[in-house]
Amino acid sequence: MSDIPVNHEALIDGKAFSADVRQRVAAHVAQLKARGITPGLAVVLVGEDPASEVYVRNKGIQTREAGMNSYEHKLPADTSQDALMALVEQLNADDAVHGILVQLPLPDHLDSEAVLNAIDPAKDVDGFHILNVGLLATGQKAMVACTPLGCLMMLRDRLGDLSGLNAVIVGRSNIVGKPMAQLLLRDSCTVTIAHSRTRDLGEVCRRADILVAAVGRPKMIPGDWIKPGATVIDVGINRIEEGGKTRLVGDVDFDTAQGVAGAITPVPGGVGPMTIACLLANTLTACCRAAGLPEPDGLTA
Numbered sequence: 001m002s003d004i005p006v007n008h009e010a011l012i013d014g015k016a017f018s019a020d021v022r023q024r025v026a027a028h029v030a031q032l033k034a035r036g037i038t039p040g041l042a043v044v045l046v047g048e049d050p051a052s053e054v055y056v057r058n059k060g061i062q063t064r065e066a067g068m069n070s071y072e073h074k075l076p077a078d079t080s081q082d083a084l085m086a087l088v089e090q091l092n093a094d095d096a097v098h099g100i101l102v103q104l105p106l107p108d109h110l111d112s113e114a115v116l117n118a119i120d121p122a123k124d125v126d127g128f129h130i131l132n133v134g135l136l137a138t139g140q141k142a143m144v145a146c147t148p149l150g151c152l153m154m155l156r157d158r159l160g161d162l163s164g165l166n167a168v169i170v171g172r173s174n175i176v177g178k179p180m181a182q183l184l185l186r187d188s189c190t191v192t193i194a195h196s197r198t199r200d201l202g203e204v205c206r207r208a209d210i211l212v213a214a215v216g217r218p219k220m221i222p223g224d225w226i227k228p229g230a231t232v233i234d235v236g237i238n239r240i241e242e243g244g245k246t247r248l249v250g251d252v253d254f255d256t257a258q259g260v261a262g263a264i265t266p267v268p269g270g271v272g273p274m275t276i277a278c279l280l281a282n283t284l285t286a287c288c289r290a291a292g293l294p295e296p297d298g299l300t301a
Helices: 016-035 050-065 082-091 112-118 130-137 145-159 176-186 199-208 272-289
Strands: 040-046 069-075 099-102 167-168 190-196 210-213 232-236 237-241 245-249
Touching: 016 050, 016 145, 016 232, 016 272, 040 050, 040 082, 040 272, 050 069, 050 210, 050 272, 069 082, 082 099, 099 112, 099 272, 130 176, 145 210, 145 232, 145 272, 167 176, 167 199, 176 210, 176 237, 190 199
Parallel strands: 040 069, 040 099, 167 190, 167 210, 210 232
Antiparallel strands: 237 245
C-alpha cells in the first residue's frame, strides 16, 4: 500500500452514492406498493461458480431490502440449452417478473448470446439484448447496461451538465465501453473510444475532461496521462499480488492519478457498488413502464 495521502475531496464515493440510489429506489417502490404493484426481479444462476453465487446472493438481499420481490432460479451446471431457454420463456410470460437477469458466465456448453437475446427486451435489466443495444445507439428509450448507467449517474452528480466536455473511454467492450460512449454522446459530450491499440494513447487520454477506464489491465493508466482537474471513472477490477497478498486495483494507477484528477473513483468502493444499485433502478424502471406509470426521476439514463 502507498503512503501517498489520499485527497478525500477528489474521491467519488461509490458506496455512499449507491446507498443513496438504493434508498431512492426503495422510496419509489413503497409508492408503487401502495398502489398494489410490487416490482419483481428474477435471477437465473447455472452451475456453482463461487463468485457468481456470492454476487447472486447479494443481489437477492439488496432486492428484498428495496421492497421488491426476488425470484432466484438455481440450475445445475449440466442444464441443457433447451431447459434454460424454457425457463427464460416462462419468466418472460410471468407478469410478476419485471426484470430478468441470467448470471454470466454460463457453462461452456450453453450459448450465452442466444439466452440473452431470448429475454423479453422490456425485462432485460442487464441491457444486453440486441434490441436494447440498438435502441440506445439510435437515441431511443432502452434498458441500459448497469455499469455504464452507474458511471453516468456519478458523472452527472459530480459535474452537473456534461454538454461539450471531452470524454475519452479506454476500452471498447459491449458491456461497458460502447454503451458508455452512447450515453455520453446523448449527454452531448465529444466522445473518443480508445483502446490498447490506440496510437499515442497517453496523449489521447490527456485531452479528456472525463476519462473512463474500462480495459481490464491493472494500473495501465498513470497519473501523467490525466489532464489536471479531469474526472476519472475507473471501471477496472483487477487482482494483483503485492507483498505476498492479493489486492484489488483499477485500470488507473490511483496513487499517481488522485493528485492530478479533479475527481476519481477508487477501486474498490467506486463503480462496483453502483452495478447492483442500477440493476434495482432498472427493475423499477421496467415495472413503471409495464404499468404505464411515470419513470423514476434521476434513476434512468
